[in-house]
Amino acid sequence: MMHRRDFLIATAASAGSLAAAPVLAQSDALPKRPIRLIVPFAAGGGVDVFARLLAEKLKEKNGITIVVENRGGANGSIGGSAVRTAEPDGTTLLFSAATHVMARQVMKSPPYDPVTDFTPVARVGEAPMLVVMAPGLPFKTIAEVVADARKTPDKWTFATSALGAPGHLATVAFNKLAGLNLTIAPYRGTAPGLTDVAAGHVQLMIDPVLALLPMARGGNVKALAVTAAKRVALAPEIPTAAESGMPGLEYASWYGVWGPKGMPADLVARLNKACNEAAVELGASGRLAELGIEPVSGTPEAFADFIAKDVKRNTELLKSVNFEPV
Incomplete structure (x- = not known):
């Protein structure tokens, strides 16, 4: 069972800019080439909203161009495939939710292995x-x-x-x-x-x-x-699942950034740092709280470890109800 915490909005642009951060040293800077941030779901959903907020903050802090591109369909694998086959140079990234890592468990013929065919960059939030x-x-x-x-x-x-x-x-x-x-x-x-x-x-x-x-x-x-252990601050009027008659229904969504397989470690580290800083600032500004999201930060290695544990837990759940991939 997942731990606790894991809108449609008119725009994902920041309401106001925070004070400018110090310029990064050249060795820490991101490439100035435009980055495509692919969202493998339709526009207007929760993943899309968060992706656009993160992209706006990354632009603001690093002076780079980021284009959010929606490629929905095939259970998220159309967008995932576009990232898997891209050059591992950091200019094409995937922004998705926990959905991404479960492709092999829910699809009969997944087009890739979501764990081994991608580079985990950063886990940035949960709700x-x-x-x-x-x-x-x-x-x-x-x-x-x-x-x-x-x-x-x-x-x-x-x-x-x-x-x-x-x-x-x-x-x-x-x-x-x-x-x-x-x-x-x-x-x-x-x-x-x-x-x-x-x-x-x-x-x-x-x-x-x-x-x-x-x-x-x-x-x-x-x-x-x-689906939380206690009522959430964003909507305190809504009861928990236990209060509504279903103890044990505690699940969270989480969100992350991936790149293609084979990305250089130093590039992954720079992107991880930028994503962590953006998520933390979005949290401090209150933009994520407005959406019921809590920021998450950590190393790429911690993200990979989290993925392994999450896949194991959810695979066991699906097996327990005899779920058949489709």
Whole structure:
């Protein structure tokens, strides 16, 4: 079980610039060539929002050009493939969530090994998730949903942004904890799945708070619970999953930056430092708190170790429910 903490917004540009940082020594400077930051999901979802915030801060601090490019589809592997086949010179990077590292566990024929075919650069944040329901349904708690789903399981379907995403894994855990096998329908990112929940075409979704909370506060979907051990500061009015009737549903999303395999260690170190500094400053400015994200920093080696442990834990979860790759 993951530890605790892992919106649609009009713009991801910074509201105001922080004081300029000292100019880096030349040996620490990033290449001045434009960088493509590929997001393997549709625009408007939680991963996209965070990517654009990070890109803006990296531009501001380092005087470099970063273009965020959305390449959704195939469970995130279209965007991932574009990075895997790029030159390992730091000009093409991947910004994704935990979804990226689970490709081999959820796809029958993944186009790559997400662990060995990429270079971990930096883990930059994590966020709790939110359980939401279609607005036309009368239920108010997870316990009420589970009670009805046990009587009429065919009436209930979960949307998920991608197979292997934190929201998908939390949904698998939901089914397991409830003793249910509700249908899980994968979408090409958060935004299209959330649109179908709001329209009542599917009934439930679990995804990061930053992506779902605006729709919940607008009344377009109903918020049932956060997947955290305690209520989150961004939305203290929303109960925890335990308070809503499902103890043990504690899952977080996390976000990171990868490059192609074979990147020089000194380049990885420079990019890691820049990403760490950007994430910390975004946290200090309050921009991440507004989205329910907590900044994370650490070495590339620590990120690789975190990935190995995360993949092991989630592989065991999928095996426990006899999940079959698709």
